[in-house]
Amino acid sequence: MLKGRHLIEPGDFQIEEIESIMQLADNIITNPKGYSLVCKGKLLASLFYEPSTRTRFSFEAAMLRLGGEIIGFDDPNNSSVSKGESLGDTIRTIECYSDIAVIRHPREGTARLVSKFAKEMPIINAGDGGHEHPTQTLTDLLTIRKYKGGCDNHVVGVCGDLLFGRTIHSLVKTLNRYEGITFIFISPKELKMPENILHQLNPDSYRETTNLDDVIGELDILYMSRVQRERFVSEEEYLRLKDYYILDKKKMRKAKEDMIVMHPLPRVNEIAIEVDDDPRAVYFKQAKCGMYVRMALIAKLLGVEDNND
Amino acid sequence: MLKGRHLIEPGDFQIEEIESIMQLADNIITNPKGYSLVCKGKLLASLFYEPSTRTRFSFEAAMLRLGGEIIGFDDPNNSSVSKGESLGDTIRTIECYSDIAVIRHPREGTARLVSKFAKEMPIINAGDGGHEHPTQTLTDLLTIRKYKGGCDNHVVGVCGDLLFGRTIHSLVKTLNRYEGITFIFISPKELKMPENILHQLNPDSYRETTNLDDVIGELDILYMSRVQRERFVSEEEYLRLKDYYILDKKKMRKAKEDMIVMHPLPRVNEIAIEVDDDPRAVYFKQAKCGMYVRMALIAKLLGVEDNND
Amino acid sequence: MLKGRHLIEPGDFQIEEIESIMQLADNIITNPKGYSLVCKGKLLASLFYEPSTRTRFSFEAAMLRLGGEIIGFDDPNNSSVSKGESLGDTIRTIECYSDIAVIRHPREGTARLVSKFAKEMPIINAGDGGHEHPTQTLTDLLTIRKYKGGCDNHVVGVCGDLLFGRTIHSLVKTLNRYEGITFIFISPKELKMPENILHQLNPDSYRETTNLDDVIGELDILYMSRVQRERFVSEEEYLRLKDYYILDKKKMRKAKEDMIVMHPLPRVNEIAIEVDDDPRAVYFKQAKCGMYVRMALIAKLLGVEDNND
Structure with missing residues (x-):
């Protein structure tokens, strides 16, 4: 079961779990309309502490094509990070608003750290420094x-x-x-x-x-x-x-x-x-595969892949 | 009736009006799905002339969870403010595109000023300098x-x-x-x-x-x-x-x-x-209460809270 | 037929084609609800390499009021342009995620250049330097x-x-x-x-x-x-x-x-x-007419104007 899990590095998932994501991605590619509403009413927080248009677009397109919506920022200077708040508090607050979060941060280990504070919200690492980009x-x-x-x-x-x-x-x-x-x-x-x-x-x-x-x-x-x-x-x-x-x-x-x-x-x-x-x-x-696999990943972590009726 | 009203400071509303917002927020907390489409087809303009991730996320999540959509900016440098346009003209233009607006501005009194130019669009003050944050x-x-x-x-x-x-x-x-x-x-x-x-x-x-x-x-x-x-x-x-x-x-x-x-x-x-x-x-x-009360406020100002059928 | 076409300068379209956009805009003004879902499941890439709140809001409101969704940026500094990628590669990548793109760029001729790389995605020029703004x-x-x-x-x-x-x-x-x-x-x-x-x-x-x-x-x-x-x-x-x-x-x-x-x-x-x-x-x-005509244009280029049932 991938529902509620975090993805910080590829080793977090068993090969069988990765294959189940691939299988779902295949299904989405074959029948995109069948999955166009599975995330209806769900919100993705898109937290880019370091700009990355390509990765951000891929995640946001994935969520939107599942029928979900986005809140987010693409520039740390426009966030309230500067007020001295800890990342733990930030993520606990964002968890009040959103159902799943994608984070990219220039400092290695940040995604892992943040995931320890999220009580219900799955965290996806979209790159942390030179470290991982699962x-x-x-x-x-x-x-x-x-x-x-x-x-x-x-x-x-x-x-x-x-x-x-x-x-x-x-x-x-x-x-x-x-x-x-x-x-x-x-x-x-x-x-x-x-x-x-x-x-x-x-x-x-x-x-x-x-x-x-x-x-x-x-x-x-x-x-x-x-x-x-x-x-x-x-x-x-x-x-x-x-x-x-x-x-x-x-x-x-x-x-x-x-x-x-x-x-x-x-x-x-x-x-x-x-x-x-x-x-x-x-x-x-x-x-393009990147968008489809992110659709599958988001649907799996939210546990909504069977909402297609 | 709160429909079409502005909220610039808490004193703008009677206690009975505030209580009606609280009551609606209670209903939304109890039955979020019942309100997930009341703002279908409505647009919120999210105008952050001063960055505030927390407040912005709360408003945007609120609107999206009501089924509405967002246009906006989170950085005055990316807006066309620099072209010398008055805030009055800006708001009259934005009123062409959106149904309700949230504004945060570093200068005291800006939200009140802006609300005088909006003919049909409710304005919500999301903080103006050291002044109010209703x-x-x-x-x-x-x-x-x-x-x-x-x-x-x-x-x-x-x-x-x-x-x-x-x-x-x-x-x-x-x-x-x-x-x-x-x-x-x-x-x-x-x-x-x-x-x-x-x-x-x-x-x-x-x-x-x-x-x-x-x-x-x-x-x-x-x-x-x-x-x-x-x-x-x-x-x-x-x-x-x-x-x-x-x-x-x-x-x-x-x-x-x-x-x-x-x-x-x-x-x-x-x-x-x-x-x-x-x-x-x-x-x-x-x-989290902040998100729910903003959902109630937006629904009240747009007069759509009974669109849940 | 305007489906799949680009709009880089007004001369790209015949007067009859322009008139067909006007006619559709009239219909949308008369019956906005009838068109509120024609872009359901479609994504607009909103690529502002130069800030322009007014134009960006108009396009984004247009797409959202047709039931579509947006990915985008409003500041080139937050994009990955700096990594040395060609605009051609950028647009071919964005084409993986989105169905139509709006581009504003400070350099004359950029929209035309970019349109040559888009194989299936219509490109709309939202202003390129001192040149055109169709x-x-x-x-x-x-x-x-x-x-x-x-x-x-x-x-x-x-x-x-x-x-x-x-x-x-x-x-x-x-x-x-x-x-x-x-x-x-x-x-x-x-x-x-x-x-x-x-x-x-x-x-x-x-x-x-x-x-x-x-x-x-x-x-x-x-x-x-x-x-x-x-x-x-x-x-x-x-x-x-x-x-x-x-x-x-x-x-x-x-x-x-x-x-x-x-x-x-x-x-x-x-x-x-x-x-x-x-x-x-x-x-x-x-x-306001600007928003409606952009709704008509987007619907025409995507070929979805008859999706209103």
Whole structure:
């Protein structure tokens, strides 16, 4: 039962629970009208202490498409945070008004902290600092399920900034809970997957390389990621590395015909525009999956998925 | 009849009118679904020229839970105020789009001014500078009614910053219109209840003290208030006084078993966290009462409270 | 068929198409309840990269009064624009969440650019820099139709800043597509209608003057406009010219009894407050027309106008 639960990091849910969310997302995709009123009369508090239009829109569209409504803010400066109130009091007050809350906060651990104060209201972590972003992971899983038929038995290439990539760490840890996954980590040496993640994997289940060209032909899934300027110590380092692993038409020619290219977006230039029209490029479809999986998640946490009559 | 009226300060309404709002709030609390569509097709303009997440959320949740919708802003910098338009023109334009408006503005008297330009649209004052905040008063009254059975015949302790406390002045003036109220004002000498408020009270109906411990045992209601750093002339004065009147478990032991502790929130440290679990602490329930009383107020001013069929 | 089309500038639509929007707006005004659910389940993305409370409220109220819902932002600083994403990617992502989008952007041509990336989602230009603002033109046309019986055969005075007035250029070009329109352009020499607009008109269909008093008696419609401080090179120039063409009661005495006074709002002081109560002053009614015409436009572009059963 997911009703009343919080989602702070992907590990909070069993694989069976994640699969039940995927199943509901599938049903919603097939029959959106059947779910367009299940959240009638419910309110989502959309609490963005750090701006993130994409994630915020995805959650708000999800709630509205379930028939629910939104209260929220997208800028901490417009909130009353400055009056010295504790986050615990803030969340207990917001719980008076709303039925479920999404929180994004620049400080690691904030979502977990806040969830301890919410007595009845489920809390969804929409990103806390460099830490976790579990609904991106659910988005990635739904995309793989939808465009590769399921999450087991794939060779998954993960390319780009693997050192700082928050969403990538969550995805790898979660995919590792499925059967028959082989990872190929593709990054410059300076941005390798950190040891603490590698230690959680079976040594036979992954390889590391610095060359996308060498391995692209083996992949079922290629997960590209953004090189975030703000993660680098110097502008020179950024400029030297940012174009290192750019996916273009030439590289795509070596890839399998049924490989899919994923990206959490926004991209800067790590995928050339010319790739967008390739049917294997599913990154915009992935964004749409993000909305559907959030619909399923909200409905599950509120326990309203069967309100469709 | 409250339909079409403005609420700028508590004195705008007769006690009988206030009681009719309380009665409707009671009905909504008992049967929220019965009122979940009464504002269908109605729009609330939520005009926050000064940020106030708590108050804004309360109003917006109220409107949405009545089935209405919201347009609004929470930051004057994102509005077109800067183009030199008068507030009168602004409000006449907004009246083209919406059915009722809530306004919060840093300048005293703005809500009253604006209400003179609105020809058909009720205006609710959500705070104008240090002046009035009438829906906080309604919130306080509904809390007293709900948790003390009614607003007559109580010994009411009011503690903290009584000099600058906007919400406290409104509450005292309004409670004074009920029967059998005795006030005990508890504050440092520097932050005493101002003379112009005391002059409005029967001299037999109040006492002043500097010591919460001495009087807490007599109280039916203890209304705590925040010591606002920005009200003090110096940081030293603030530091000297802020912890002076902190409510903790030790003080609570001397209080009546059915006393209630109220606070308009946000609190800083004037109520110790350890008091939160005491059943007499109703300040978070008070926030919830705030939403319900705003639902009742909006429904009354729009004249839609009987749309529940 | 307007379904699925974009509206970037008034010239995108044939006169017959514009008239079909007007006709629908008339129907909505007559029977608003009949259209209160036609956008049920639809989402409007309200993308204001430049603040504009008035325009934003008008669009959002329009969508909500059709039964639709809103996601959006009113401040580019709270969006993820800063992460270096292209507008094309932004719009393709937003298309995953919403059914139609309104965009206002300070850079000329942005709405047109963005519309090329939207594959299924209609884009409405709500103003791009000094360039176009087509829904203001539709607003003006509906106002003329409603208060003058139709858009053909009028003497139209256009007064104020004719050089920089974005909304005025659009209106003149569009009215010029109707029958029997005579324009009288009234402005200081420094702010005359630009040559490129005049060249599009039949030389017999317009006159220019610097004196409102001389011509006001001939007019069926007087369109006043704001003198925008930010358009002037110096403060002195602004102060010298701004009060030059102020409409007051005295001037109104010379006007026809059935002339109407229009203004896109906000006004500063180019129309004296004393004129507001004159029945010929329709500028606030014009703002209301703006909401209705946007309702009609949204319903047409979504192809849902017949969902009223």
